[in-house]
Amino acid sequence: MDTSVKTKATQTTVAGARLAADRLWPIRYKPLPDELLSSWLVRLAHGHGLKVQTFCNAIFGERLQIWNRDIDRIAPPWLLNELSLRTGTPYSVAADTTLRTYEGVLYRKFRSAGPLHWILVLQMYHRKRLGFGLQFCPRCLADDETPYFRKRWRVALLTVCSVHKTMLLDRCPNCAAAVAAHRIDFHRFDPVENTPVSFCHQCNFDMRTASAAEPIFYDGSSFALLLAAGDRIDGDAGGEWALDRFAVLHQLCRTMTARYKHVGLRNFVLGQIGVPDIALSQGHISFEMRPVAERHHLLLLTAWLMADLEPRLRAAWQRRAVRYSVLTKDFPERPDWYGRIVAKFENWRDRLQ
Ligand SMILES: [Zn+2]
Ligand SMILES: [Zn+2]
Structure with missing residues (x-):
């Protein structure tokens, strides 16, 4: 077996033992205000000192791939249930991290596939995101004690930060990659718990340091x-x-x-x-x-x-x-x-x- 595969397998087994030993996980972060499911999951993985993929394989098994789709939109109940049970979070709070909560507000009826009014499209290709479907405000990220991605940053009609009144960004200002926090540790070998989600997965630029532009308005x-x-x-x-x-x-x-x-x-x-x-x-x-x-x-x-x-x-x-x-x-x-x-x-x- 090639060493990297072996290491990966060992990591998954060790992680699985640690995570399965108790009903509750050692780290039980709760969603932060308006936090997106994907952001919460990445923080939980890193909180355990694990890469996102290792963490997810240990809990859900390698056959249940979640990152090749828009999990913030389609989040299956078993996933929310697992997160709720293992972190001691009420199910309703876990479910509130998904884009389904905009049903009746932004769109009439939720559906798992096809266009959904006002929900930005990620354009998934395997685990890559070809679309610019997650926006962010660099100042909000910089103000956070723990940087995290908000649910409202997936909403297409929001282009200005409601807190700072500056433009949202929809890509890394340094390399133009789409934001994809679940890929942040793909190529990193340093301890993942030190990597806030605000770093670009492609060029390592810290998006907290991006400049925030004043919005243009016509009247x-x-x-x-x-x-x-x-x-x-x-x-x-x-x-x-x-x-x-x-x-x-x-x-x-x-x-x-x-x-x-x-x-x-x-x-x-x-x-x-x-x-x-x-x-x-x-x-x-x-x-x-x-x-x-x-x-x-x-x-x-x-x-x-x-x-x-x-x-x-x-x-x-x-x-x-x-x-x-x-x-x-x-x-x-x-x-x-x-x-x-x-x-x-x-x-x-x-x-x-
Ligand atoms: Zn802001
Ligand atoms: Zn970048």
Whole structure:
């Protein structure tokens, strides 16, 4: 047997013995406020002085691979149950680390595969992440006693840190790799417990030291509207923000990049606000796959519409920048109030009145 394989096997056996000896694990960290499941798991592994893979193999066995999928989204009950039992954490607290908790807030119904409104896409390829699906605020990480990744950093409509009011980052500023804390110890040989999750798995850059940029905004009211939407996700009251408003925001964000003949909603809004466009990723990609700068730009434009929806949408329609069919496309569960607004744009002849 090759030495590295042998060492790995020995580590797993020793770790397994240590972890199986008691019902509770020696290290029983609880999730930190708003912590993501994956971040919690990595901290638990490192807390035991083990690499993430060794830790997971010891507990779940090598046949139950969890890192080749988006575990923060699909987290199976057996995994949550195991973490709950072994760390003495109530099951509900463990379950609260998953993206399923946004059901009824950001999207209507949870599903384990396919697009989920406002949940950033990781684009998994084996254990690699090709998408930039986990954002972070360098200042939040720097302020943490123990750096960790927040659940809200997986939400596509959050582009600004609600605490520091600076832009979130969606990749390592040094090497542009996607954030993937579970890969952090792949190539490291020093004691893993000394490696906070804030280090880039690819180049070792400490993301706590990244500079935080002030957000661009085009007008005060649309920016305020976006911040209020963010507060709703953080669990604050958030004023009027609810599932139906998030659904309309999503529909209009999508319409901003729709490429239909004679539809130019984005250009219309840019003209009204008086700002230039930015380069957008081409191809058939969803909002949840776009880089943070693109999402921020599109959200600001859409929030401008939402700030005074009916007259602004009417003006766009009168200028032939949008059509009824596009505003309602793939949106069967549209809220009544939105349905009433767009119904006025159903007959193109009304435009002349
Ligand atoms: Zn922050
Ligand atoms: Zn890097």
